[in-house]
Amino acid sequence: MAMIPKGLEKQLNTLDFALSSLWRRKLKNLGIMMVFSLVIFLLGSFQMLTGALTSSADAVLENTPEITIQKMSAGRQEAIPQTYIKKLNSIYGIRAIIPRVWGYYFDESTLANFTVLALDHNAMPNGSKLNLTLSDGHFPKKTETGTAVLGGSVQDILELGDRRVFSLFRPDLSLKSFQVVGIFSKQTDLLTNDLIVMNVDDARDLFAIPTSHVTDLCVYVANPTEIETIAKKIAGLLPDTRVLTKSQIQKTYQVVFSWRSGFASICLLTALVAFAILAWDKASGLSPEEKREIGILKILGWETGDILAVRFWESTLVSALAFIIGCTAAYIHVAFFDASLLKPVMVGWSVIHPPFKLLPTVTLADLLLIFTFSVLPYLGATVIPAWRCSTVPPDSAIR
Amino acid sequence: MLIELKDTTKIYNQGKPNEVTALSDVSLRIEEQTMICLQGASGSGKSTLLAIMGCVFPPTSGSAAIAGKQLSRMPDRFLTIHRRETIGFIFQQFNLLPRLSVLDNITLPLLPLGISPPERKARARKLMEHLSISHRESFPAGQISGGEMQRVAIARALINNQPIILADEPTAHLDSRLSMEFMQIMADLKKEGKTIIIASHDTLVSEHPAIDKIINIKDGRIHVP
Numbered sequence: 042m043a044m045i046p047k048g049l050e051k052q053l054n055t056l057d058f059a060l061s062s063l064w065r066r067k068l069k070n071l072g073i074m075m076v077f078s079l080v081i082f083l084l085g086s087f088q089m090l091t092g093a094l095t096s097s098a099d100a101v102l103e104n105t106p107e108i109t110i111q112k113m114s115a116g117r118q119e120a121i122p123q124t125y126i127k128k129l130n131s132i133y134g135i136r137a138i139i140p141r142v143w144g145y146y147f148d149e150s151t152l153a154n155f156t157v158l159a160l161d162h163n164a165m166p167n168g169s170k171l172n173l174t175l176s177d178g179h180f181p182k183k184t185e186t187g188t189a190v191l192g193g194s195v196q197d198i199l200e201l202g203d204r205r206v207f208s209l210f211r212p213d214l215s216l217k218s219f220q221v222v223g224i225f226s227k228q229t230d231l232l233t234n235d236l237i238v239m240n241v242d243d244a245r246d247l248f249a250i251p252t253s254h255v256t257d258l259c260v261y262v263a264n265p266t267e268i269e270t271i272a273k274k275i276a277g278l279l280p281d282t283r284v285l286t287k288s289q290i291q292k293t294y295q296v297v298f299s300w301r302s303g304f305a306s307i308c309l310l311t312a313l314v315a316f317a318i319l320a321w322d323k324a325s326g327l328s329p330e331e332k333r334e335i336g337i338l339k340i341l342g343w344e345t346g347d348i349l350a351v352r353f354w355e356s357t358l359v360s361a362l363a364f365i366i367g368c369t370a371a372y373i374h375v376a377f378f379d380a381s382l383l384k385p386v387m388v389g390w391s392v393i394h395p396p397f398k399l400l401p402t403v404t405l406a407d408l409l410l411i412f413t414f415s416v417l418p419y420l421g422a423t424v425i426p427a428w429r430c431s432t433v434p435p436d437s438a439i440r
Numbered sequence: 441m442l443i444e445l446k447d448t449t450k451i452y453n454q455g456k457p458n459e460v461t462a463l464s465d466v467s468l469r470i471e472e473q474t475m476i477c478l479q480g481a482s483g484s485g486k487s488t489l490l491a492i493m494g495c496v497f498p499p500t501s502g503s504a505a506i507a508g509k510q511l512s513r514m515p516d517r518f519l520t521i522h523r524r525e526t527i528g529f530i531f532q533q534f535n536l537l538p539r540l541s542v543l544d545n546i547t548l549p550l551l552p553l554g555i556s557p558p559e560r561k562a563r564a565r566k567l568m569e570h571l572s573i574s575h576r577e578s579f580p581a582g583q584i585s586g587g588e589m590q591r592v593a594i595a596r597a598l599i600n601n602q603p604i605i606l607a608d609e610p611t612a613h614l615d616s617r618l619s620m621e622f623m624q625i626m627a628d629l630k631k632e633g634k635t636i637i638i639a640s641h642d643t644l645v646s647e648h649p650a651i652d653k654i655i656n657i658k659d660g661r662i663h664v665p
Contacts, residue, residue: 340496340529341596342521344517344520
């Protein structure tokens with residue numbers, strides 16, 4: 042049989058004693074582990090939900106135009122004449138200007154609110170990449186009227202099943218039919234779940250917008266460092282418009298998630314502090330029985346470091362198990378139960394949308410963050426008082 | 441000389457308002473393979489003397505040499521190492537961990553030495569057999585009789601084969617039959633070469649034929665009647 046080095050054998054002995062010590066106080070340790078798992082579950086759910094939301098937003102915003110121009114009148118948005126495109130031809134650095142029609146369609150029978158979007162995706166730089174956002178089919182071509190691409194829950198809400206045809210009402214209540222030629226993938230659910238993409242002419246027809254107008258103009262710029270300059274030039278040339286850059290739209294999303302995540306962070310940090318106090322109080326081994334045990338071990342020749350190693354192993358085992366249970370439960374909560382406990386806090390506005398499915402993203406950085414904010418404070422909260430306790434003189438056992 | 445104390449003094453809380461002199465200028469010499477009975481009233485300094493001889497703490501002044509090593513100015517860590525190599529303790533309350541098995545209690549001093557589980561078990565089983573407690577091996581220590589607890593405590597004190605055994609009021613919780621049995625085990629251990637120091641009021645101990653010397657402590661000093 043291979044010889045185990047003394048140092049390793051000593052650590053194995055310490056681990057063995059720590060396991061038996063945990064077992065001897067199983068009720069107390071089980072209670073601590075349950076509370077700890079709950080805290081990690083909340084922290085993990087929150088982290089995975091934020092990750093899912095931001096990665097979904099980032100994926101879709103990737104295809105957002107560098108500059109969006111909207112016509113404003115009395116502080117409200119209105120249709121923009123396509124003739125404005127000609128006015129912008131003089132600006133050097135613009136790669137493409139694509140007219141876009143978008144709006145909301147309220148379906149009275151299902152009480153759902155859909156977003157309708159129409160543009161010629163082939164005219165967009167890298168427009169072919171947009172097909173990657175589809176799980177199936179293709180986007181309507183410029184001349185392909187009467188066709189549409191649907192977001193995940195539009196298909197469900199309209200109860201299409203295997204059917205590929207649906208109808209929407211025009212403002213005069215006449216029906217307009219569409220053939221489904223594509224479905225968005227789940228990964229883009231955050232922004233495409235309620236989306237119906239169609240040909241520009243079909244969208245004008247559906248919303249009764251004059252053929253010479255669109256709702257906004259999408260501007261693509263050749264050099265990304267020129268975006269702000271070009272946006273200023275556009276705003277100067279078209280004073281009755283609102284000029285939005287991609288970074289401004291991204292910031293809007295970040296702000297929406299940031300204040301919510303900040304609020305949730307404060308709640309969770311409060312829970313963590315409360316747990317640290319509980320851990321300090323309950324897991325620090327300061328009960329008379331544990332103090333006596335430490336005194337006995339010290340007089341039997343255990344060094345302070347040996348006793349500390351036992352407490353360290355105990356805390357590591359409890360926190361590692363709580364970490365695994367908490368993170369697994371958080372993943373199940375976000376992936377299979379749609380983060381139902383935290384979603385109302387983080388995605389409050391989703392009540393006006395059809396529901397969307399979250400795909401949790403778990404990165405090593407997320408796990409390290411959860412570990413840093415949960416396991417490390419727990420180790421500190423248990424090992425430091427244990428160290429203070431283990432420095433008591435051993436004669437307490439013989440008095 | 442296994443134990444040699446010279447002008448040993450121990451002052452607790454030195455320089456503070458609650459300063460107490462527990463031992464004052466105690467000098468004694470204990471040779472190998474002897475059995476000593478330490479007597480004295482409660483608060484006489486008996487436990488402090490036992491603690492110094494047990495390498496629990498060094499004296500405040502004077503010298504204390506245990507198994508060839510001076511305790512004065514010895515750092516706490518080296519005191520601990522010297523204690524586990526030299527001293528086996530038997531306590532009045534037995535000081536077993538009640539929820540740990542008899543076997544695990546006996547092997548406790550071996551865990552920090554990095555001794556493998558098979559060797560630990562082998563050593564403990566040999567002692568359990570010698571002390572007739574093998575049938576209690578897997579019992580929780582809190583669920584065995586007082587006499588058996590005493591034997592477990594003896595086995596634990598012997599597990600690392602230390603040359604000195606210190607026993608503090610070992611028969612206080614035993615009836616006379618068990619007390620006699622305990623003294624017989626100690627007498628056998630003395631024959632095997634151990635040096636045994638027993639702090640006790642019990643006449644069954646002080647009058648036992650294996651006792652070589654009785655030391656009386658009074659007000660922190662060795663009292664010669």
